[in-house]
Amino acid sequence: MRNGEKWTVQTLARALRGGKCSARELTLACLKRIEACEPEVHAFLTVTREKALTAADRIDARLAAGEELPLLAGIPMAIKDNICTKGVRTTCASRMLENFIPPYDADAAERLHQAGAVLLGKLNMDEFAMGSDTGTSAFGPTANPLDVSRVPGGSSGGSAAAVAAGEAVFALGSDTGGSVRQPAALCGVVGLRPTYGRISRYGLTGFAPSLDQIGLVTRDVPDCAAVLAAVAGFDPRDATSSRVPVDDYLTGIGEGVRGMRAALVRESLEESSPGVRRELLRAAARLETLGARVDELSLPFLRDMLPAYHILSSAEASSNLARFDGIRYGFSATDAADWQERIRESRSRGFGREVKRRILLGTFVLTKEQYGPCYEKARRLKGKTLASLRTALSYYDFLLLPTSPEVAWKREEKRDPVAMYRSDLFVVPASIAGLPALSVPFGMDQGLPVGMQLVGRAFGEKELFRAAHALEEGKA
Amino acid sequence: MNTRYETVIGLETHIELKTETKAFCSCSAVYGDEPNTHCCPVCTGMPGALPVLNAKAVELAVKAGLLLHCRVSLWSKMDRKNYYYPDLPKAYQISQYDRPLCTGGWLDIPSGEGTKRIRIERIHLEEDAGKLLHTENGTLLDLNRCGVPLIEIVTMPDFRGPEEVTAYLRELRERIRFAGISDCRMNEGSLRCDVNLSIRPVGEKHLGERAEIKNLNSFQFAAKAIAYEAERQAAVLDAGGVLFPETRGFNESTGTTFSMRRKESQSDYHFFPEPDLPPIVLTQETVERWKSELPEPPSSRRERWQERWSLARETAEALTVSREAADSFERAAGMTRYPKQLAVLLAADPARLETERIPVSDKHLAALADLLGSGAVGNAAAKELLERLWQEDADPVEMAERLGLGKITDRAALEELAREVIGSCARMAQDYRAGKTAALQALIGQMMRRTQGRADPELSREILLNLLKSQ
Numbered sequence: 001m002r003n004g005e006k007w008t009v010q011t012l013a014r015a016l017r018g019g020k021c022s023a024r025e026l027t028l029a030c031l032k033r034i035e036a037c038e039p040e041v042h043a044f045l046t047v048t049r050e051k052a053l054t055a056a057d058r059i060d061a062r063l064a065a066g067e068e069l070p071l072l073a074g075i076p077m078a079i080k081d082n083i084c085t086k087g088v089r090t091t092c093a094s095r096m097l098e099n100f101i102p103p104y105d106a107d108a109a110e111r112l113h114q115a116g117a118v119l120l121g122k123l124n125m126d127e128f129a130m131g132s133d134t135g136t137s138a139f140g141p142t143a144n145p146l147d148v149s150r151v152p153g154g155s156s157g158g159s160a161a162a163v164a165a166g167e168a169v170f171a172l173g174s175d176t177g178g179s180v181r182q183p184a185a186l187c188g189v190v191g192l193r194p195t196y197g198r199i200s201r202y203g204l205t206g207f208a209p210s211l212d213q214i215g216l217v218t219r220d221v222p223d224c225a226a227v228l229a230a231v232a233g234f235d236p237r238d239a240t241s242s243r244v245p246v247d248d249y250l251t252g253i254g255e256g257v258r259g260m261r262a263a264l265v266r267e268s269l270e271e272s273s274p275g276v277r278r279e280l281l282r283a284a285a286r287l288e289t290l291g292a293r294v295d296e297l298s299l300p301f302l303r304d305m306l307p308a309y310h311i312l313s314s315a316e317a318s319s320n321l322a323r324f325d326g327i328r329y330g331f332s333a334t335d336a337a338d339w340q341e342r343i344r345e346s347r348s349r350g351f352g353r354e355v356k357r358r359i360l361l362g363t364f365v366l367t368k369e370q371y372g373p374c375y376e377k378a379r380r381l382k383g384k385t386l387a388s389l390r391t392a393l394s395y396y397d398f399l400l401l402p403t404s405p406e407v408a409w410k411r412e413e414k415r416d417p418v419a420m421y422r423s424d425l426f427v428v429p430a431s432i433a434g435l436p437a438l439s440v441p442f443g444m445d446q447g448l449p450v451g452m453q454l455v456g457r458a459f460g461e462k463e464l465f466r467a468a469h470a471l472e473e474g475k476a
Numbered sequence: 477m478n479t480r481y482e483t484v485i486g487l488e489t490h491i492e493l494k495t496e497t498k499a500f501c502s503c504s505a506v507y508g509d510e511p512n513t514h515c516c517p518v519c520t521g522m523p524g525a526l527p528v529l530n531a532k533a534v535e536l537a538v539k540a541g542l543l544l545h546c547r548v549s550l551w552s553k554m555d556r557k558n559y560y561y562p563d564l565p566k567a568y569q570i571s572q573y574d575r576p577l578c579t580g581g582w583l584d585i586p587s588g589e590g591t592k593r594i595r596i597e598r599i600h601l602e603e604d605a606g607k608l609l610h611t612e613n614g615t616l617l618d619l620n621r622c623g624v625p626l627i628e629i630v631t632m633p634d635f636r637g638p639e640e641v642t643a644y645l646r647e648l649r650e651r652i653r654f655a656g657i658s659d660c661r662m663n664e665g666s667l668r669c670d671v672n673l674s675i676r677p678v679g680e681k682h683l684g685e686r687a688e689i690k691n692l693n694s695f696q697f698a699a700k701a702i703a704y705e706a707e708r709q710a711a712v713l714d715a716g717g718v719l720f721p722e723t724r725g726f727n728e729s730t731g732t733t734f735s736m737r738r739k740e741s742q743s744d745y746h747f748f749p750e751p752d753l754p755p756i757v758l759t760q761e762t763v764e765r766w767k768s769e770l771p772e773p774p775s776s777r778r779e780r781w782q783e784r785w786s787l788a789r790e791t792a793e794a795l796t797v798s799r800e801a802a803d804s805f806e807r808a809a810g811m812t813r814y815p816k817q818l819a820v821l822l823a824a825d826p827a828r829l830e831t832e833r834i835p836v837s838d839k840h841l842a843a844l845a846d847l848l849g850s851g852a853v854g855n856a857a858a859k860e861l862l863e864r865l866w867q868e869d870a871d872p873v874e875m876a877e878r879l880g881l882g883k884i885t886d887r888a889a890l891e892e893l894a895r896e897v898i899g900s901c902a903r904m905a906q907d908y909r910a911g912k913t914a915a916l917q918a919l920i921g922q923m924m925r926r927t928q929g930r931a932d933p934e935l936s937r938e939i940l941l942n943l944l945k946s947q
Contacts, residue, residue, distance in 0.1 A: 084524045097523065104517055106524060205523040210751035239528045239753050316751055319558050322567035323521050343560075366558070366746035375748060 007169060009075055009223045016063060016074050023056035023063070023074030027118050030076040034120065034167045040148045043162040045081050045139055046089050047121035052076065055118045062116075072230050073116030078168040080159050081122040082129055083214065084203035085109050088119070092205050093137035094127045095331040096324045096350040106203020107238065108172055108214050108231045115230045120168055123158030127352045128321065129179055129207045131155050132423050135411060136354040144187055146448065150408040153183030153423075159217040160187035170218045170227050176207050177309050178403075178427025180215030181439040185403035185451020188441045190224050190468070192216045193427075195458045196434030197242035198228075200235030206320040208313035209240075211431050221440060221469040225249035228461060247462045257470045258291030260397040260463075262454075267302045268401035268426055275445025276402045283442050283452045283471060284400060290470050294400065297392060302429060304381055306421060309428040310358075311365050311378040317355075318362025326350055357417065386433045393435075393457045398467055401426050403439040403451035430455045440468040481675040481713070483706040484683055485635035489648065491627050491658045492604060492666035493536040499603045499625035500527030500570065507664050511609075511618035519623035521566035526752050529554070533625035534577070534756060535766055536657045537601045540627055541578025542767050543651050544596050550758045552577050554601070554750040562617060563606040573747040576600035577756070583651075585643040594644050595632040602626050621665075633672065633683065638699035645669070645695050647775065654774045654799050668693045671702060674719075675709045684709070685719040689726055689733055701726040705733050771799045777806070785809070785816045794823035797830045804834040804841070811842035814849025821848065821858055836865045844872040856929030857881040883932045887939070890923070890931060894939045897922045908944055916940060 015021050031049055038044060059074040079085060082092045084102035086109075091097045105113065113119070126136040134142040134157025142157040144150040145165035152161040156173030160183035163171050173180040175193035184191025192215055199214040206212060214231070218224040229249050235241045264284050269277055284294045326332040326346020333345030351359070365374035392399065404423055414420050430437035435458055439451040452471060456464040498505050501518035517525035538548050555573035581596035606622035608615050629648070635641050649660040649667060660667040669692050674684035687705060692698040705724070712719055721739035726732075774796035781787045781795075796802045805822055809815035818841060822829070834841070844865065848858040853876055861872050861881060876882050884890060897919055898905045904922075908915040919940050923931045 082524075090523070092523070100523065102517075102522070102524065104522075104525075201524075202526050203524040206526075206752070208751070209526075237528060238526050240751075315748060319556055319568050319746070319748070322558060322560060323565060325560070325567070327562075328565075339562075363746065366748055368744050371748075 007166070008219050009071060009169060009226050012075055012169060013071050013073075023059040023118060024053060026074060027052050027056040027076050027120070030120055030167060030169070033165065037145060037165045037167055040143055041145050041161050041165050041167075042140055042142050043124055043145075043152075043158040043165065043167060044078065044121045045091060045093065045124050045137075045158070048088055048119055051088070052118050052120050059116050059118065070115040070230065071226055072112065074118060075169050076118045076120050077112065077170045077172070078120045078123050078159070078162050079109060079112075079172045080125050080156050080174055082125060082174055082205040082207075083109055083172055084205070085119065085122065088122060090122065090205070091139070092128045093125045093139055094351065094355070095138045096326070096346075097205075097330045098138075100329045102203070104203060106214075107200035107235045109203060111231045111233070112172070117230075123156070123162055123171060123173075125158055125173075126155035126179075127355050128205070128317070129155040129174055129176055130317070130354050130358050132178075132182060132420050133411065133414065134158060134161075134183070136352050138352055141411065144408045146188060147408065149410055150448070151186065151411050153186035153404070153408065155179040155183075156191075156215070156217065157183045160184050160189055160191065163187070163189045163217045163219060170216065170223055172231070173215045173217050174204055174207075175213050175215040175427075175431065176211045176313055177431045178424045180217060181403045181427050181437060181451070181453060182424065184217050185439045185441070185449070185453075186408040188449030188451075190218045190221055190441070190472075191403075191439040191451070192218075192224050192228065192461070192464075193430060193437050194228060194232065194461055195242070195436045197240050198232050198244075198436070198459065198461070200233075200238040200241045202235050202237040202241075206316070208316035209320070210316060211309075211313055213431075221438075221465055221472050222250060222253055224438070225253055225461075225465045242459070244459045249462050249465055252462075253465050253469050254473075255466055256290055257287055257467050260287075260292040260467060261395065262287055262292050262294045262398055262400045262467070263297035263392055263396040264294055265302070265399055265401040265426075266296045266298045267300070268405075271405050271425055272402050273406040273445070276404070276406055276450055279443035279445060279450040280400070280402050280452065286471060287400070287467075292467070295396070297396070297399070299388070299392075299429070301381070301385065301388070302425070305385060305428045305432055306425055308378040308381040308385075309424070309432055310361065310421065311374050312382065312432075314358040314362035315366050315375055316362070318359045318366065321351075321355065321359055324350070354417070382432050385429060389429065389433045389435060389455070393455075397456070397460075397463055399455040401453050401455070403427060403453040407445045407448035407450060426453060434458065436461050436464055438464050438468050440472050442471055480677060481706070481710050482678050482680075483637055483702070484633045484674050484676065485637075485641060485702060486633035486672040487629075487631045487635065487641060487644065488670040488672070489629045489645070490668050490670075491540070491629065491652060491660060493533050493625040493627060494656060494658050495530055495532045495536065495625055497530060498623040499530050499533050499601075500623055503623065505624045507621075507661075507666070509620060511616070511620060513620065515619040515622065519565075520619055527570060527750075529753055529756070530625060533601060534758075536625075537577050537599060537627045538758070538763060539655055539766055539770055540629070540652060540657050541581060541599045542763075542770055543655055543657075543773070544578075544581040544583050544599070544629070544648075546578035546581030546596060546599060548578055548758065548763050549575060550760065550763070551575070551755060553755040554753045555747050556750050557602075558746040561605070562615070563608050563622070565606070565619065565622065569603060569605065570750055570753070571602035572600035583644065583647060585640060585647050587640060587643065592634075592640065594634045594640075597630045597632050599627050599629050602628060633674075638702040641671070641702060642695050642699050645698065650775070650796075651773050654796070654802075655770055656799060662693050662695070665693060669698060671698060671705075673702060673705050673709075675706055675713070685721050687719075687722050687724050687733070688739075689724045690736070692726055697726060697728060700731045701733055704731060708733065771803070774802065777802055781819070785819065787816060787819050791819050791823040794826035794829055795819060797826065800833050801829045804838065808838040808841035808845070811838060812845035812849065814845045817849045818842070818845035821845070821862060824859065836862075836869050840865055840869060840872055847872055847876060851932075852876070852883060853881055854883055854929045854933070856924075857883075881930065884927055884930045885932045885935060887935065890936055890939050891943070893923055893926060893931070894936065894943050897926070898940070898943060905944060916944075
């Protein structure tokens with residue numbers, strides 16, 4: 001069913017309304033695809049087959065009754081397993097939340113539900129979104145559907161793999177330090193991290209709240225625009241959600257890049273593999289051909305961003321994950337002698353290695369002794385990043401750099417955690433600055449897709465979509 | 477107390493704010509309901525639930541700061557205080573660390589003949605924890621109080637003894653309650669304090685090693701704990717021992733303090749800015765508006781009234797039991813020529829003033845005071861009128877007429893009554909004639925009794941005197 005990959009929100013919405021197919025048929029097709037791919041890909045942790053079919057039937061009935069429904073009505077999709085779904089198990093790919101069934105929907109999940117999108121199930125990820133290859137999941141890794149011996153990236157590896165494999169038309173992920181963009185790049189699909197505050201974080205299990213954003217994985221840029229329009233918006237339940245009005249992202253998406261100014265980040269040339277560097281230069285040339293101006297720009301602090309990111313995110317994670325004590329939900333060391341030991345044992349056995357590493361790191365950088373030299377220094381760097389990216393973006397419409405320094409690697413190639421952290425070098429700056437960034441497939445290297453990253457102004461998603469769509473249309 | 481040492485005390489007072497809802501969610505903050513009936517994903521710390529700061533809590537915290545003459549920070553923030561305890565489901569308390577809402581105030585307390593100024597270091601906003609109930613069958617957890625907004629008021633080490641601490645707490649509680657910031661009910665835990673206490677030889681400048689006594693929930697316990705702890709520290713030093721910084725508890729049944737943990741082993745709370753909440757930004761205009769909404773403190777009202785209308789201290793205190801009572805009295809007092817009579821009349825039932833709002837309009841209160849002050853009705857009648865007005869707000873002049881509560885000033889009627897009284901109380905009359913002048917008062921009392929207090933006392937006295945002389 002390779003043609004499934006060509007299915008986009010736009011074409012399927014038209015087909016549904018034209019009576020060419022039903023929501024039930026679409027859902028069944030996805031479920032069939034899931035059945036076929038899952039043994040090798042393992043993108044899903046939970047498949048909600050019956051719920052999905054019931055929801056699809058409801059949409060079919062409403063369409064048959066001639067009701068005007070939102071664009072996403074009847075479109076099958078899936079959600080990363082750290083985003084709460086009412087009545088559907090939400091595990092964060094951790095033993096600690098293995099049996100957690102939220103009594104509430106995340107704001108984004110609720111909006112998709114309102115729009116009539118059909119939930120197929122919950123997607124695999126690195127445990128508590130900590131990782132870059134979906135290898136730290138307590139329930140086994142996800143494989144890259146383009147080459148199952150390779151990683152799909154992470155932490156939203158399940159989201160990217162599901163969309164790339166045609167198991168879902170689009171997916172929600174979360175992006176703390178590149179977790180949507182990097183897997184999208186490695187799986188050859190579109191990944192968006194919107195501006196911090198654009199999509200409510202209500203119901204997203206916190207990893208590092210000052211950096212966490214719900215993101216989208218779609219098959220093309222217009223789909224991304226359509227889904228963002230459905231899930232974005234102010235939510236009174238999230239104090240960091242923004243009141244900036246949501247744009248009409250689809251209108252004018254095909255207007256091209258003529259007159260736009262792009263800054264190619266010089267350091268990303270040096271840090272990329274030869275193949276990725278070649279595609280980056282080709283993308284710059286393509287933008288110029290299409291009428292944009294591309295300059296080289298140096299961001300000398302780029303390399304400092306990675307340690308700053310790990311300090312800030314681990315500090316917040318150590319606090320956010322302290323509540324998982326094995327008493328209220330998830331794994332519990334029931335063989336412990338007393339309650340203190342039970343908590344200690346539950347956490348020692350219930351969390352995986354990477355999560356424990358980050359909890360330890362975060363606890364360390366927040367001690368009285370390390371707060372100044374680590375945490376505070378990282379926060380100052382965050383301020384500096386924001387200021388210098390703002391300055392750059394006051395002149396340039398967007399920054400251009402690869403999403404990942406290299407294409408998808410084989411799982412056994414990266415065992416060292418620091419080598420793994422380095423794969424996030426290009427995605428971390430936008431996270432730290434809270435700016436919107438989009439990864440769009442552009443070109444191939446060693447037969448695997450390369451993702452180009454566009455970083456835009458705060459709440460400038462519309463311009464990002466326009467530029468990314470031009471690159472997407474113009475690709476060979 | 478050993479006179480060789482001086483006791484130095486600082487206080488941290490926790491006060492639950494009187495908001496409808498909790499600090500970070502829309503659960504009710506009401507006290508005393510069935511356990512775990514006021515909690516939600518936010519205050520139980522479920523994955524993905526987020527806090528949203530209650531604007532009313534900020535307003536009340538700032539108002540408390542203004543009452544205590546603090547500087548209000550126009551930019552402040554919430555922080556996470558990380559520690560694990562079963563009554564804290566998020567495993568961190570949302571509090572304020574280095575940028576509290578209010579800093580640097582003071583409160584004057586009565587001390588000896590004059591007043592003493594206690595300096596306030598800071599006031600910060602935070603959330604309360606849940607409650608553990610230890611039973612025979614294990615420990616139960618009630619999360620109803622979890623997330624209720626609190627302020628912590630920290631003083632400088634300005635107290636020198638339990639009397640000053642008690643005076644401070646009284647003054648603080650009265651002001652806070654009067655301004656509607658908190659009910660300050662110690663039995664419900666909405667006001668509780670920690671005492672930091674050290675002693676030093678008289679004349680010594682440096683502070684001694686301090687003990688922090690946690691969670692004192694009555695004025696009496698605070699005073700007892702201070703007295704005991706000061707003696708204990710003195711005994712240690714006198715015996716050649718060494719004091720070390722520690723956290724102590726107070727045993728309410730024995731009146732003694734006991735060591736809980738040494739301070740140096742105290743945990744590091746890993747404070748950092750709360751990433752789920754943006755900074756709290758206030759404008760000067762907002763702060764000014766809140767300031768203008770604050771009532772004049774009860775102590776200053778009492779002083780004013782005592783001076784102007786020479787009210788007794790008890791009367792003035794009864795009338796300042798709540799802002800509503802004080803405001804109501806003060807408005808009505810401005811409309812009558814007899815404010816003192818009004819005060820005495822209203823203050824006769826202090827318990828009622830504490831629990832009920834005065835349901836009588838200012839105009840009618842003033843009219844009642846006029847009736848009483850001008851002598852148109854007597855004390856007993858005025859009391860009865862007030863009772864009736866409490867049930868139904870009406871014009872007391874009409875009511876007095878309708879009920880025949882006006883004074884009896886008809887000379888003929890009173891003379892007849894006086895004859896009757898002298899006739900039936902011949903003994904009293906004899907006593908008077910025998911020179912016991914006090915008997916006259918008893919005879920007047922008889923006339924009052926027979927008229928339900930309506931007989932004009934002056935006229936009755938005159939008539940009785942005449943009759944007694946002439947007979």
